[in-house]
Amino acid sequence: MTEKILTRNFDRADAHTLGAYRETGGYTGWEKARTMEPAGITEEVKKANLRGLGGAGFPTGMKWSFVPKNHTGPVYLVINADEGEPGTFKDRYLLERDPHALIDGMLIAARAVRCEKAFVYIRGEYVEPYRRFAAAVKEAYEAGLLGDGLDIVVHRGAGAYICGEETGLISSLEGKKGWPKVKPPFPAIKGAFGMPTIVNNVETIAHVPHIVNRGAAWFAGLGTKTMGGTRIYSVSGRVKRPGIYEESVGITLRQLIDRAGGVSGNGRLKGVVPGGSSAPILRADEIDVTMDVDGLRNAGTMAGSAGVIVMDETVSIPEALMVVARFYAHESCGQCTPCRESTGWIYKMSERILSGHGRKEDLDTILDVAKRGAGTTICAFYDGAVGPYISYIEKFRDEFEALVTDGAGTRARATPAPVAR
C-alpha cells in the first residue's frame, strides 16, 4: 500500500486550517529550507526527479534552474491552479483540503528561485477552493509565515481552459485575454510582467516540503528511474469507485483501475484515457503500462494531468470524439490559425459523422488535418487536441466506419451539420 503523502490529511474536517496543518508536521519543510541555500534546494528537487504534475511533466528542478543567475529584478512564482483538463480534479482537493501544503511548498520554491512575490491563479469556477485557499493565506500572514520575505497574491480566473497553459495563464494574470505567448522567450527568462517567471502546478509544489524534509533519495525511490514520488490520480468514467487515488508514479494503469474498483458499465473495458482528455486513448490490451511520464510516452500517450477516464464497451467512441472535439473547439483561444480554424472544423465533422452524414473520407480528413496542424501552433493546446482526434479514430476505426457512408468521395456538398455551440 502506497504511503499517503499528499492526501494524508484529506479526511480531517479541519485539515485546511493552520492549526491542523502544523499538527501533522506542516511547515517543518519550510523551517528546514530556510537554512538551505537556494541552489541547494533546487539541487534537492532535481535529484528527487520531481516532474510537473499539471500536464507537461517537465523536470521541476531543471525549470527552476532556468532563471538567469545575473538577473537583478523581481522573479515571480506563479502557481497554476487553473485546473481544467477534463478528467482531472486533484488540485481541487488540495486547495480545499490542504491549502497550507501549497503555501508551505511555495515558501520553499520561492526561496529556491529568489522570488518575493508569488501569484496563485485559481480557475474562476473554483469558488469554494478559492475561499479556502484565501483563508489559509490570511492565516499564514497572521502567523507571520507570509509578508516577511514572500507575498502571495490570490487571483481568480474568469473561465477559459487555455489559462491552464503557462503563458496563457501569464497573459491572463497580466489582465489580458488568455493568449499564450510566442516562445522564445520562455517564461523563466521573460514571463509575467516581463520578468523571469516560474509557473508550477499546485500538486507539484505540494510535494516540495516533503522532498526537503525527507530527502531527494527517498522521494526518487518512491517512483520510477526517471520520475520520483507519488501523484494523485483522478479516476472517473465507467469505474466503480471514481475519485482521487494517491499512488506511486510507477503504478500500472491496470493496477490503478483495480484500485478504483474495476470497470463499471457492462464491466468490460474498451479503452482508457490515462492523462486527461488530451492524452491519446489506450485500448483494453494496452493498460499494462507504468503511469510515469516516460512509461506513458513510450506507450504512445502521455501522463499529462493523470486524469484517468475509463470507458467500458458500451461507450460510443464517435460520441466521445464529438464531446472532446466540442471541448477543444470551445476552448481554442483563437490566436493562431491552425488551431483556431481546425478545432471548429473537426468538431463540425464529428457532429456530422454522428448525424449520419459523414463520409469515409471525413475520417481521413480529420486524421490528416490533425497531423498537419500538430507542432505548428504557438502552444501545445492543439497537440493536446490531436491526441483524441487521432487516437480515437485510429484505434477504434471500425466504430467510425460503421457510421459513415462508403462514399465514392464525391465533391458534392454533404448536408451541412447543424452548428451546435
Next chain:
Amino acid sequence: MPKLTIDGKEIEVAPGTNLIEAARQLGIEIPHYCYHPGLSIAGQCRLCMVDIEKAPRPTIACNTQAADGMVVATQTERVKETQRSIMEFHLINHPLDCPVCDQAGECWLQIYYMKYGLYDPRMVDEKVHKPKAVPLGPHVMLDAERCILCSRCVRFCDEITGTGELGIFHRGDQSEIGLFPGRDLENKYSGNVVDICPVGALTDRDFRFQVRVWYLDTAKSICPGCARGCNIDVHVNRRRPHHAGGKRVARLKPRFNAEVNKWWLCDEGRYGYGFVDDASRVTTPVWRSEPVPWDTAIAEVTRALGRHAPDAVGVVASPKMPNEDLMAVRRLAEALGTRQVGFKVPPRTPGDQDDLLIRADKNPNTRAAELIGLDGDVAGILTAARSGRIKALWVFGHDLFDSAWLESDVTLALGALETLIFTGTNAGRTSALAHLVLPATAWVERDGTFTNWEGRVQRFRPAVEPLGEALPEWDIVGRVLGMLGHAASATRAEHWFVDLAANVEAFRGMTYQSIGETGRMTQ
C-alpha cells in the same frame, strides 16, 4: 554581425535581424501574414515556417533572430508541406468573395495559395459567418468573415497611433475583429489598416467597387498635403475610363521611406486627391471669361506685366508649387525687376500637428519657397493692391478668400487691380475675379521636386497626362520669360532644377539622379 546560411547562400546581417528580413536581403521570399517590419512580432499566422538545422520541427522565421552559424532552409519538403497546410487552415472559413472583393489581384490569400497552396479543398461543412460590410469610420470598411485574424490592424492602432480602437473579441473560430460597440475608428491614420490588411477584410470605402486593381498603373510620388512630404505611389486608372466614375487617380498608397514616413500615410493626405479629377478643374486658358489659345494668353500676361513700373507688379507664389516652378518665379521676378513677391498666406484654420506624420504647415514646399528667396510680405502686397500702388498681380494656386484675411479686404484688394492673373488647378473665388486664368497641371500630371520641412528634397513623377491644356507653372512662367526676351531654354522641369542647384546654396550639387528614390537633404 551574425553570419548565417539560407538555402546554401551565406549572408552577414545586422544583429537583431529576423530570418524573414535576412532572407529578403538574399532575395528569398518567406511568405507571411502577421509579420510586419513596422509592428511588434505576433507569431500568429504560422505561415513563415522554415527549417533550421538542429531544430526538430519547422520554426517561425519572424520570431527567430539570425545567429552566427545558423543554417536555414526554406525549400525543404517539410517546409513546403507545412506551408500548404497553413494555407489550408487559413482558407477553411474564408468566404469565396473574390468576385466581389476589392482585394482581388493584390490579395495575399490568392497570391500565396497559387505559390504555396494548390491543394484541393475538402471543407464541405458550413463556414463560420461573421458581420460583412461594416463601416469603421469614414474611410475603412470591415468584412469580418474575410479576416484572417493576423492582428496587424489591432497592433497598428495600439503601437503606431496609440488609439487602441480595434480588438479581437470572443475566442476560437468565433474570434472577430471589431471596434468597441458604438465607437468609431477615429484616428487620423485609419487608412493604413487597409494597406497592412493582407486580405479584403479591411478595404478603402472610397475605393470600394471602383476599379479592379489589375487595371491600375503606378507612379512614385510625394504627398502634397503638408510639409512632411510622405512618399507615396499614385495609382491611376487609364485602361478602364468607364470605371471609377471616370476618375483617373484611383487611390494613393504610402511608399516606404525610412527617413520620412516609414510605411504610413495620414488620412488627409491619402484621401486628399479629389481635386485632381474634380469638375472644378481649370482646363483651358481664359481671358476676360473667354477661352483663348496659350499663345494669346501668354502674350496678354506679358503685356499686362510689362506695362507697369517694376514694383507696381506683384507675384503671390504658392508653397504648393514644386522647387522648379518656384525657381522659375524667382527668375520672373528678377526679369520684371519687382520685389513684390511673396508666398505666405495664413490659413483660415491653423493646421494641427502630431507626433507622427502630420505637420501644421499644410503645404509641401514652404521650405523651398523660403530658401529660394520668395518670402515677401503678401499682406503688404494686398494692401498695396488696395491702394493702387500695385496694379498687376499674378496669383499662383491660392484662393485668397480661403485665408485668414477678411473677405472684404481681399475683395477690395483684388477688385482694385488693373490685371489679376490666376494660375492654378481648380477654379475658386479668386480665379472668378481674375482677368486671366491659366490652367496648371496637378502634381500627379507632371514631374518635379518638393523640399520638405526638414529640407529633404524628393522627386515626384507624372502618373497621368495633364488635363485639357493645363501646363506646369514652370512652363507657363518660362513662356512669359521667353516673351520678355529671356532665353527660354527649359523644356523639362529638370532644367529648372539645374538652375536651382547652381544658384541656390542649399541645393548646391544636387541632381535628379542624386536625389534618387529616397530624397536628399539640403545643405
Next chain:
Amino acid sequence: MTTVRMEFSAEQLAEVRRLQGLYPDPRGALLPVLHMAQDAFGHIPLAAEEYVAGLFGLSPAHVHEVVTFYTLYFQQPKGRHVVAICHNISCYLAGAPRILEHVKQRLGVDVDETTDDGRVTLQSVECLCACEHAPMMQVDDRYEFDLNPEKVDRILARLR
C-alpha cells in the same frame, strides 16, 4: 452609445486601487475588477466596460476583448441564479445529456436562456473538474454532485 451610468462606490474604488497595487502592472487587476463590476452591477454591460477601461487607462476595445473572451463574464443580464451543467466527457458518460434535458424541461428554457421570472439562467459548460461526482453541475458558487432527476428537482426548488 452607452447611456446607463455604471460607477463604483468610494469603498469599491478604494478596493480597485488596492487590487491594482498588488500587481507589478496595475492592469493585472483587470480580471478581479471585472468580477467586482459583475457583482456590483449584476452583469457587465458596455457602459461598465467603458467605466472600467477608464479606471485602468485602457481603450474600451481592450476591455471588451477580455469580457468577451472569458465565459464567466455576463454581458447580458442574468438570472438571480446561474445553473451550469457540465457536458464534458466523464459527465457525458454518466448521463449528463439526460440531466440537461430534464432541467430544460423543468425550467422551460433552452441553454443560455433565463427563465421568465428572472430566477435561473441555464448554461451547458465544459469540464468543471469534479468528474468523480459525475454528472454534476455548478449552481452559483456551489458544485452539486452525483445528480439524478430527483436531486436536481430538489436543488432547483430551493432557488428563489
